[in-house]
Amino acid sequence: MSLEGRLSALGPALLDPKLLRGRGLGNEIGFYIFDYPPERDPDVQRALPKVVQVVEAGGIQVQVVDLYRTVLGLLEERGYLDKALALEEARGPAALQGALKPLLSPGKVADAVARQAQGAELVLLTQVGAAYPLLRSHSILNNLHERLDQVPVVMFFPGTYDGQQLRLFGLFKDDNYYRAFRLLPEGSQGVNP
Structure with a gap:
């Protein structure tokens, strides 16, 4: 299924009662x-408001959390x-990352995401790539x-997720993460738990 097809199927897939229960049959956590493809990020960002509209029309309270803005x-x-912007300009991204590590620990970011998600029945995390390298995907998910x-x-x-490994932009291997399900993988017709 093309990305356009996957995006068209996304709203209905997010309304699937199995997904909305938040846990799978084996009591797995409901993370997806x-x-x-990273070059298609603008297309995904443009499609997201329509996806949210479809889900909310189905009576589900959705919270979109932009990790970069968080x-x-x-x-x-x-x-x-x-100060962070000045530090990055003066000393580069590595110095910035080191200086911000205590302020942006995965636990603190996860707390901020959880505050934004209060009252939501479904949380959509966006702008993962924009938050890199300050945030690592697996660390945020583990803390959530x-x-x-x-x-x-x-x-x-x-990027890519094969059910065990996250590769941001298809390049940067994150630590193994196998507690999430791929949502609408290519060739699928729905939720893949």
């Missing part, structure tokens, strides 16, 4: 990865955003397990 918000509320264990979470991932 919608992976796609990071910026955490820095801004602590008064570090301008204890915070959003009853709410299904879908991470929109610009």
Whole structure:
């Protein structure tokens, strides 16, 4: 199935009662990865409002969480955003990443995501690629397990996920992560738990 076909099928797939229960038959956590070619990220971002509209029309409360804006918000509320931008310009991204590591620990970011998700029946995580290298996908998902264990979470991932390994942009191998299901993998007709 093409990306356009997968995006068209996404709204109905997100309304699947099996997905919305938040847990699989074996009591697996309801986390899903919608992976796609990184160069198609603008297409996915454009399609997302329509997907949300379809799901909300089905009576489900959706919360879209932009991980990049979440990071910026955490820095801004602590008064570090301008300092972080200046540090990156002066000393480069590696120095910035090292300096921000304590402020942007996966637990703190997961707490911020959970605050945004309060009252939601479905959480969609976006802008994973924009938040790299400050955030690692597997770390965020691991830390969300204890915070959003009853709410299904879908991470929109610009790269590949084979059910065990996340490769951001198809290049950067993240640590193994095998607790999420691929949502609408190519050739599928629905949720793949």
